[in-house]
Amino acid sequence: MTTSIDHASPALAQLRAEFDGQVIGADHPDYDEARTVISGLVDRRPAMIVRPRDAAQVARVVAVAAESGLELAVRGGGHSAAGHGVSEGGLVLDLRDMRAFDIDVEQRTASAQAGLTAGEYTALAGEHGLATGFGDTASVGIGGITLGGGVGFLSRRFGLTIDDLLAAEVVTADGQILEVDAAHHPDLFWAIRGGGGNFGVVTRFTFRVHEVSDVVGGMLILPVTPEIIVSAIAAADAAPEQLSGMFNVMTAPPMPFVPEEYHGKPVMMALLCYAGGAEEGERAMAPFRELATPLADMIKPMTYPELFPPDPPHRPVAAGRTLFVDGVDLDAAKLIMDRLHASTAAMTVAQFRVLGGAVARVPSDATAFAHRDRRVMAMVAAMFQDPVELPVYEAWVSEFAAELSDGSPGAYVNFVGDEGAARVRDAYPGTTWDRLREVKKRYDPGNLFRLNQNIPPAE
Structure with a gap:
């Protein structure tokens, strides 16, 4: 539903006068591009987008929002799963021009x-x-x-x-x-x-x-079985602390470097980084390469920035759930495979990031991120085509996450979508809230x- 916007309101007129050339309204040719965020489920029309250049200008926009009662959205990269970088009928404080x-x-x-x-x-x-x-x-x-x-x-x-x-x-x-x-x-x-x-x-x-100049890292794609899932996560937990990464158990997209017979079938896509010497890095990667004959092996010595190639244009339509677990046993791995096989989504994924190391050495109450003692951060997600299917896949990811969970509430706030106040509370355990x-x-x-x-x- 589109909110009625008073584009002639005194607050908006004031911003137009003060921020000449830094304001994008609905009549601006860049309006649609500027209001678009990553999530394909979000299509909001703000009254105005303002692009400040320094903290003083940010403070001025904040003051106008507070005085006028306009809803204020703050946008950085626009990756919020809930679309928090854009407001329906309100002000967007777009920081993209602040790049010093x-x-x-x-x-x-x-x-x-x-x-x-x-x-x-x-x-x-x-x-x-x-x-x-x-x-x-x-x-x-x-x-x-x-x-x-x-x-x-x-x-x-x-x-x-x-x-x-x-x-x-x-x-x-x-x-x-x-x-x-x-x-x-x-x-x-x-x-x-x-x-x-x-x-x-x-x-x-x-x-x-x-x-961190050179690292050993990249993508490793393996055929997947429950035993491979268990072994990969265990190997990452036992690896030197210089090694971090994630393991995506997913239906393979039609990527040119994946054999065609695996397209649409479950594989494990590991993204790994060893922040250390090349020789030690190759040794650290060996346990993962030995799990199965790789379908694609792009792990190599590289500079650290090479792990951040430009993202292809995409606006995923997806449902997801984040949780923490202390490991993945064979029963959980079989559940993962069964869930992926049974889904009707265009693409499904269960992602696991092994924590520990330097993350766990910080006391849980030292920062507002209070999940320091958890061993694995998990995410389950379904990508689909039509937004009207969202309730179906919201139910799927919710049930999947509940089955994987060990019963302890927990959520990584950066991966929480539009899931309600209780899920926000899950992100901040104990006295943190x-x-x-x-x-x-x-x-x-x-x-x-x-x-x-x-x-x-x-x-």
């Missing part, structure tokens, strides 16, 4: 504005043989992935993205621009490391960077920043 990047090679720090993507940051840092871990996808915005935690190719060696976050520039709901770190506004610094965009707009991040609500009450008592996986202020 500075690196201090000697001090091993980098300062980056929030409009950069993971691929762009990785390429810029890679020019110096340095890296911060950002997931596994080039087009993801550094803001969204950082605020939710950040699980990727360097997690077991160096920790989550938030474990390398040293400081941030944050625009709060009252228009203040705060410099936040462990010594300044420590409660807010704790909350933005895993609590999402609930507490303000982070306009600049300061990260620790690591020396109550602590986040208190921080929310202090910095955003009116819940201006609510178009997110929302944490309501404490009462």
Whole structure:
């Protein structure tokens, strides 16, 4: 349903006057492109999209949203599964023009504005043989992935993205621009490391960077059986901490490097990275290559930025569920295979990322990401063609996840879709939820920043 939008409202007219050339309304030729996010299930028409260039301009847009009552969406890379980067009838604060990047090679720090993507940051840092871990996808915005935690190719060696976050520039709901770190506004610094965009707009991040020039990594595709699933996850758990990656048990798409007889049939697609020397990396990859004769083996020595090739244009129509498990036994592996075989979706996947290593060495209460003791992060998803089929596949992924679960609630907030308040609560176990609500009450008592996986202020 399309919301009625008053394009002539005083607030919007004021923004047009103040941000000449930085505003996109429904009459702009770039409007449809600018309002489009990754999820193929989301088709919202904001009243206006504003592209600020610095924190002061962000603060001005935040003030107008607060004064006018317009719903405010904050957009980085646009990868939110729930489409939180765009509002129906409200304001979109699009950070894509905020792209400054500075690196201090000697001090091993980098300062980056929030409009950069993971691929762009990785390429810029890679020019110096340095890296911060950002997931596994080039087009993801550094803001969204950082605020939710950040699980990727360097997690077991160096920790989550938030474990390398040293400081941030944050625009709060009252228009203040705060410099936040462990010594300044420590409660807010704790909350933005895993609590999402609930507490303000982070306009600049300061990260620790690591020396990561060459790695051994890439894609390995194997035929799959329940025994191979169990063995692959066990091998990743036993691997040196320099090795991180993910294992996608999925129906094979018609990729040219996959034998045609496997198209549409279950395979295991492993994306692996060994952040260390070539010789050690090849030894670390051997257990995975020995599981079965590979259908495709693209693992090789490469530079770290090569793991972030440009993403092909796509807008997936999908349903998914995230959870944590402490392992995958043979019964669970058989369940996975049965579920994939039985689905009528165009593509189905069960993804597993083995954690541990540096992730687990950080205390669970040190950041708002509180799943440090979990061994494996899982995701089940179904991709389909027609959005009207969403209820069918929502039920499928929900049932599948429940069958895989060990009964402990848990969710990685960056992978949660439009699943309701209870699922947001699952992302923040124990006392984390109550602590986040208190921080929310202090910095955003009116819940201006609510178009997110929302944490309501404490009462």
